Amino acid sequence: xxxxxxxxxxxxxxxxxxxxxxxxxxxxxxxxxxxxxxxxxxxxxxxxxxxxxxxxxxxxxxxxxxxxxxxxxxxxxxxxxxxxxxxxxxxxxxxxxxxxxxxxxxxxxxxxxxxxxxxxxxxxxxxxxxxxxxxxxxxxxxxxxxxxxxxxxxxxxxxxxxxxxxxxxxxxxxxxxxxxxxxxxxxxxxxxxxxxxxxxxxxxxxxxxxxxxxxxxxxxxxxxxxxxxxxxxxxxxxxxxxxxxxxxxxxxxxxxxxxxxxxxxxxxxxxxxxxxxxxxxxxxxxxxxxxxxxxxxxxxxxxxxxxxxxxxxxxxxxxxxxxxxxxxxxxxxxxxxxxxxxxxxxxxxxxxxxxxxxxxxxxxxxxxxxxxxxxxxxxxxxxxxxxxxxxxxxxxxxxxxxxxxxxxxxxxxxxxxxxxxxxxxxxxxxxxxxxxxxxxxxxxxxxxxxxxxxxxxxxxx
Amino acid sequence: xxxxxxxxxxxxxxxxxxxxxxxxxxxxxxxxxxxxxxxxxxxxxxxxxxxxxxxxxxxxxxxxxxxxxxxxxxxxxxxxxxxxxxxxxxxxxxxxxxxxxxxxxxxxxxxxxxxxxxxxxxxxxxxxxxxxxxxxxxxxxxxxxxxxxxxxxxxxxxxxxxxxxxxxxxxxxxxxxxxxxxxxxxxxxxxxxxxxxxxxxxxxxxxxxxxxxxxxxxxxxxxxxxxxxxxxxxxxxxxxxxxxxxxxxxxxxxxxxxxxxxxxxxxxxxxxxxxxxxxxxxxxxxxxxxxxxxxxxxxxxxxxxxxxxxxxxxxxxxxxxxxxxxxxxxxxxxxxxxxxxxxxxxxxxxxxxxxxxxxxxxxxxxxxxxxxxxxxxxxxxxxxxxxxxxxxxxxxxxxxxxxxxxxxxxxxxxxxxxxxxxxxxxxxxxxxxxxxxxxxxxxxxxxxxxxxxxxxxxxxx
Numbered sequence: 001x002x003x004x005x006x007x008x009x010x011x012x013x014x015x016x017x018x019x020x021x022x023x024x025x026x027x028x029x030x031x032x033x034x035x036x037x038x039x040x041x042x043x044x045x046x047x048x049x050x051x052x053x054x055x056x057x058x059x060x061x062x063x064x065x066x067x068x069x070x071x072x073x074x075x076x077x078x079x080x081x082x083x084x085x086x087x088x089x090x091x092x093x094x095x096x097x098x099x100x101x102x103x104x105x106x107x108x109x110x111x112x113x114x115x116x117x118x119x120x121x122x123x124x125x126x127x128x129x130x131x132x133x134x135x136x137x138x139x140x141x142x143x144x145x146x147x148x149x150x151x152x153x154x155x156x157x158x159x160x161x162x163x164x165x166x167x168x169x170x171x172x173x174x175x176x177x178x179x180x181x182x183x184x185x186x187x188x189x190x191x192x193x194x195x196x197x198x199x200x201x202x203x204x205x206x207x208x209x210x211x212x213x214x215x216x217x218x219x220x221x222x223x224x225x226x227x228x229x230x231x232x233x234x235x236x237x238x239x240x241x242x243x244x245x246x247x248x249x250x251x252x253x254x255x256x257x258x259x260x261x262x263x264x265x266x267x268x269x270x271x272x273x274x275x276x277x278x279x280x281x282x283x284x285x286x287x288x289x290x291x292x293x294x295x296x297x298x299x300x301x302x303x304x305x306x307x308x309x310x311x312x313x314x315x316x317x318x319x320x321x322x323x324x325x326x327x328x329x330x331x332x333x334x335x336x337x338x339x340x341x342x343x344x345x346x347x348x349x350x351x352x353x354x355x356x357x358x359x360x361x362x363x364x365x366x367x368x369x370x371x372x373x374x375x376x377x378x379x380x381x382x383x384x385x386x387x388x389x390x391x392x393x394x395x396x397x398x399x400x401x402x403x404x405x406x407x408x409x410x411x412x413x414x415x416x417x418x419x420x421x422x423x424x425x426x427x428x429x430x431x432x433x434x435x436x437x438x439x440x441x442x443x444x445x446x447x448x449x450x451x452x453x454x455x456x457x458x459x460x461x
Numbered sequence: 462x463x464x465x466x467x468x469x470x471x472x473x474x475x476x477x478x479x480x481x482x483x484x485x486x487x488x489x490x491x492x493x494x495x496x497x498x499x500x501x502x503x504x505x506x507x508x509x510x511x512x513x514x515x516x517x518x519x520x521x522x523x524x525x526x527x528x529x530x531x532x533x534x535x536x537x538x539x540x541x542x543x544x545x546x547x548x549x550x551x552x553x554x555x556x557x558x559x560x561x562x563x564x565x566x567x568x569x570x571x572x573x574x575x576x577x578x579x580x581x582x583x584x585x586x587x588x589x590x591x592x593x594x595x596x597x598x599x600x601x602x603x604x605x606x607x608x609x610x611x612x613x614x615x616x617x618x619x620x621x622x623x624x625x626x627x628x629x630x631x632x633x634x635x636x637x638x639x640x641x642x643x644x645x646x647x648x649x650x651x652x653x654x655x656x657x658x659x660x661x662x663x664x665x666x667x668x669x670x671x672x673x674x675x676x677x678x679x680x681x682x683x684x685x686x687x688x689x690x691x692x693x694x695x696x697x698x699x700x701x702x703x704x705x706x707x708x709x710x711x712x713x714x715x716x717x718x719x720x721x722x723x724x725x726x727x728x729x730x731x732x733x734x735x736x737x738x739x740x741x742x743x744x745x746x747x748x749x750x751x752x753x754x755x756x757x758x759x760x761x762x763x764x765x766x767x768x769x770x771x772x773x774x775x776x777x778x779x780x781x782x783x784x785x786x787x788x789x790x791x792x793x794x795x796x797x798x799x800x801x802x803x804x805x806x807x808x809x810x811x812x813x814x815x816x817x818x819x820x821x822x823x824x825x826x827x828x829x830x831x832x833x834x835x836x837x838x839x840x841x842x843x844x845x846x847x848x849x850x851x852x853x854x855x856x857x858x859x860x861x862x863x864x865x866x867x868x869x870x871x872x873x874x875x876x877x878x879x880x881x882x883x884x885x886x887x888x889x890x891x892x893x894x895x896x897x898x899x900x901x902x903x904x905x906x907x908x909x910x911x912x913x914x915x916x917x918x919x920x921x922x
Contacts (some may be wrong), residue, residue, distance in 0.1 A: 106702050106811035126610045130708070155648050160722040162649065164658070165626060180897045185809035187839040187879035188614050190662055191885075191892055192919060194903045196657035197625070201651055220710035220889065241567050247591070247749045288708045291752065335562035348646035350567035414648035424652075433653055440654045442907040446900065458653060 001046045002087060005068060009048045009090065010060045016094070028091050031078040033140070038081055039422040045071070045085040051096045053171060053179060053210040060208065063090060063452050064082030070175075071454050072204040074146025075117055077139040079344070080151065080202040080421025082457050094145050097210060100124050106133060107185045109168060110214045110401035114145025125216065125271030132219035134160035137417075138329065145209040151201040153417030155252035157243075158377040159286070162417070164200050167409040169213030172266045174198060175448040197366055198443065201421050203456045206447040212335075220286035222293040223251070225321045227313040228304040236279040237353040239307040241378050243283070244349065248296045253377035254282040254328055259369065262330040270323065280330055281376070284321075335371055339373065340392045341385040341400060344409045346416030351377045358406045359383055366395050380416035384431055404430055419459045428459070462507045462549060466529060470509045470551065473519045478557070481655040481691055484625045485732045489552050492539040493600070495800045497853055498700050498766040499542055500883040506532070512557045514632060514640060514671040522638030524913050525552060529916065531636075532915050533665040535607025536578055538600040540805070541882025542760050543664040543918050555606050558671060566592060568646045570629060571675045575606025593680035595621035599790065600880070606670040614878030616713035619838040620747070623878070626903035630674030633660060637911040646674055659904065664880050665915045667908040681747035683754040684712070685710040686782045687727065689765040691739030695741040698814040700768040701838050702745070705810065714838035715743040715789055723831065725792040731784065737771040742837070743789055745782075756790065796832055801853045802846040802861060806868045807877030810840045810852065819867045827856050841877035865891055889920070 009018045019025055020044065030042035050056045063070045069089040072202070076083060085091055087391065097115035104111065105128060110121065119140035120132075125131050137154040139148065146152075155161040160166075169183035182196040184191060199206050230236040233255075240253055258278055265272040274280050283300060287293040302314045315321045347355045356372060359381070363370045369385040383403075385396050393399075402412060404427065414420075414427050427435065440459045444451070451461050462481070470479045478487055483504065524531045530550040547554055559577035565572065566589060571582065572791035579594075580601035586592050592594060598608065598615040607613075608632065614623045621627075630644035643657040644650060660667050691697040694716075701714055719739055726733040735741050744761055748754040761771045776782045808816045820842070824831045827905060833844040846857050846863075854860075865875060865888065868892045875881075875888050890898065900919045905912070912922050 032865050066469050104811070105706060108705060108810045109809075120548075130706075151655075153651070157649060160624075164655075165622075170640070174896065180894060182897070184809050184874075188618060188807045188836075188841045189874045190876045190878055190880045191874045192616070192662075192881060192889055192897070192903055193659060193667075194612075194625075194662050195897065197661075198654060200658075201655050206654075218706060239882055242900055243567060244569060244678060245591075283889055289633060289756070295750070299571075346647050346649045347810065348568045348570075349648065350565070351646075359588055375649075377836075380649045411645045411647075413645075413647055413650045413652045415651045415902045416647070417651055419651045420653060425545070433641060435641050436643070436653070436656065437636065439656055439907065443654055446903040 001044055005066070006046060008062055009059065011057050013048055013050050015050040016288065022240060022391050028073055028076070029084060029094060031076050031080055031081060031082050031083050034336065034342060035424060036340050036387060037423065039083050039084050039086050039397060042086055042088050045089040045091050047091045047093055049096050051174060056173045056208055056210055057177045057179055058318065059092060060173050060175055061457065064175050064177060064450055067450055067452060069452055069455060072208050073143040074143035075139070076117070077137070077142045078146065078150060078421065080415070080423045081420040082419060082421035084422060085457055086422060094143060094209065101261055103128050103216070104185065105443065108216050109185050110213055111216060112144045112214050112216050114209045114211060116141060116144045118142045118147065131216050133214065133216050135163055135166060138177050144212050144214065148200055148209050148267045149202055150206050150419050153380070155254055155375050157375065158253055159249045159251045166215045167200060167212055168215055170196050170199065170209055170254065171211035172207035172209050174207050175450065175453045178205070183213065191306050193280060198375060203421060203458050205457050207455070220288055221320065222290050223284065223286040224293055224297055225315040226283040226285070227274050227280060227324065228283065228309040229274035229280045229311065230306065230307070230309050231277055231279070231459035233279040234353050235307045236281050237376070239281065239309065241350060242303045243300055244377060248299055250283050250300070250377065251286045252284040252375070255279070255329065255372070255374040255376040256331060257370065257372045260331040260334065260373065261327060264334050265326050268330060268335055272327065273313050274311070282324060286387065288352070331373065335384070337347060338386045339384045340387045342394055343383045343414045344380070344418040345403070345412050346378070346380040347407065347410040349377065351410040352376060352379055352381070355406065355410050355412070356381065361404065362402055362406065366399055369392070422457055425458065425460065433454065452457060462505055467507060469523055470520065474509055474511050474516050478510040484598050485623050489534055489537070489554060490545060492537050492544050494540055494542050494884060495797065496885065497801050497848060500547050502545050503547055503549050505549040506551045506552050508554055510554045512632060517634045517669055517671055518638045518640055520551065520553060521634050521636055524628065525636050525911055527637060528911055528915050529914060530916060533575070535604035536600070536602040537604045538598070539607065539611060539882065540879040541876070541884045543882035543915065545883060547883060547917055548580060553669065555604060564677070566588055567618070569677050570646050571677050573605045573673055573675060574671045575604060575672060577605045579603045579608065584882050591680055592677050594675065594677050596624055596627060605673050605675065607668050609661055609673050609725045610665050611880050612665055612835045614841065616715055616836050618836065619714055620710045620712045625658065626909070627676045628657065628661060628673055629676055630670035631660065631670055633668035633670050634641060635668050635894050636911065640821050641668070651816050664882060666905060666918050667914070668856065681749055682743065683749070683751050684747040684782065685754055685758055686748070686776040687744040687761060688757065688785065689742045689770040690735035690772065691740045691742070691768065691770050692738055694740040694817060695814050696768045697742050698837070699764050700770065700873060701742065702811060703768065704761055705838060706796065707760055707909035707921045709760055711744050711838065712747045713745040713836065716740070716833070716835040716837040717789065717792060718831065718833045721792040721795065721834065722788060725788050728795055729788060729791060733788065734774050742811065743785060792834065792890055796845065799847045799859055801848045804844045804864060805841070805876045805879040806864070806873050808868065808871040809840040810838060811870040813837055813840055813842070816867065816871050816873070817842065820864065823860060823867065827860055847881050883918055886917065886919065886921065895910050
């Protein structure tokens, strides 16, 4: 980065908050994308840490006038390389915008600076009895701004939906440096085109989110986790559809290939309780009253039994539930070193069995494994192409193409929750019509005519 | 309209479906905006009734090439003049796109042509046990396409939110005639900018919606209506906030000025049961089980009592509830002839008491009445400027300006659910920054470069 730019940035945020030292910069270069597939960061990028909206506005104005690329960085917990600076960039870290401005229990909203982490928010809400926030993408280091622009999802989307449903207002800085307020504490607002909904999911390419107004909710007090093993995936899947139609909505319904549950438990020094079966569901329930929890468990039990589950194992104590959740979430540690390419496809819930069957046959065709982990009740399937002898196998591109083709056969999407970022920018062209891509390009140009904000992400102009 | 255009349209849709006869056209010219404030239709407009997407595509292509204005008309139940053709227009009625393509109970979605009315949908869902659709803007003649582009709300938004939350996919025709598919039966989809969310709420100015994929839900089987009269509005409002925070979510919480309840009941030949008090809440509850209904009623009763309600009157029988709902909805018949200007402002729920107090003082200042009808649990306040001797009073514009100013003081919006349309296009400039208006203008130009689709609605280019 030119010295002139560095000095200008020092002038805006102060010397302590411009990082040019390589060893200090390195942790700002990548997100959580696996090594084998991650885009390469440009080492000439520098990190700047503004403390507020006004400083961000000044940085954007300068960058825009001088055609300098800016990449916004939140918690760096993303999985599509959106925040990796592939060109020489100002990495604009929002970590100092970490103020919880207000927990407004009358309106049941939280007003948060963009750099507040999910961990910070949940910790603060502990001080507000009975109040919670439900979206949980897995890593609590995720920042609110990042969760908003990536439209974060996670396992609990079954009951609570994704971030889009919970954001009521935003403050953003446009590439020009202009500050814009969108929405507010209002529940209903039909005044004009909804630019906020457009910015949600735009992965830091249209505006820098500096503040968000987030809906908070009365917390469910009671929870349970059910493990239900089935002989066939079709039975398990039919049970899921019947549960969704029954009127009770689980917090989450997770499916993993059996070996992932069994081997992760072993790795953690414990044992996976469900010995029988080939297709295990982990169903997490949360309810407001004990009676409702009991009723929901009983109904789910009946549906699982009717669909030939071997048994239904209930965990009611927090420690037991935590152990199960740990086995679910730690499978990644088991496999992360062998992941060549990881997928985030999604199809309609009822198409999951047929889609998974085809993924399995594709794996057989190439004599490999799939590592399927699915948020099965919302149709979001994570699967992998695994490395062979530590290397990307020669058939990787071909298999990837076949997996996408299969996904499109079911009108699926290449990304249910992780986003396009830099990782899937070429793949997006396989899914979208040129008409839609052209409109996206037009929107990008409208917000960011000089293409300085996170270029090469989501859409190329 | 030029004969050449008429003949061209006849060539596309057939003679029977191009209406040029004034007496047949008239019912396509206006929506439900009150006479005193409705924009005037251009009488040279003609009506065309295509039967499918392909015909719509051809109409748009022709209109775009010849710079002819097209105004899409759904059920005509809108309240902002969006579908009134103020310039010489092709009124494109979607009434023949009335096919319920699929009720997919496995994925819990309905696939609907844009002209399917809410009435048709609800009737069809009667054949699917236990399945329903919750959004209800009041008039069941509303068509799905119209409900989508206006982001329809209604009283039940408290529990179920607005249309935006329930639309998963769309087929649209762009002004160019190009057909675009957005979303699908997918629950999670993070592939690219969300153009569908932008089209929702765009009031027929960006694209013609031809098909929608709508989430459907397990229906709540049990319902009750509670009338709770309070002496002061502050107490009533405090009770509402406590209910919302308690963890139970009513289907709807309606407030009306007492005289509207009392006089409407009288008009209907019955009597308003709550004699005491000046601020009556009508709280509608729906739950999946009888036990849950009982528990919710009991909790609401406690909260109302704690906040000094005189009593809580419960209606459990369908006939009793229907009567109450009729009194709520028929107030419009009582006042419609005296409405000069009707408002649709919204503020944050906790600001409702202070905001209403100011509306009341403004009415006093002008020696008039407000006719307040509020979806109080989502902050959406309908109020009126009433006619004096059948005429718009001379202070109308001044009072309107003061009402908006008050609304903005509370960071409110000029339209919570009815939309901008042609009615509020100038008022929108009071609420939005020029930055935001410029972006809206840019989006309009991007989708509709020749400005042929419903110009003069939402935003002028």
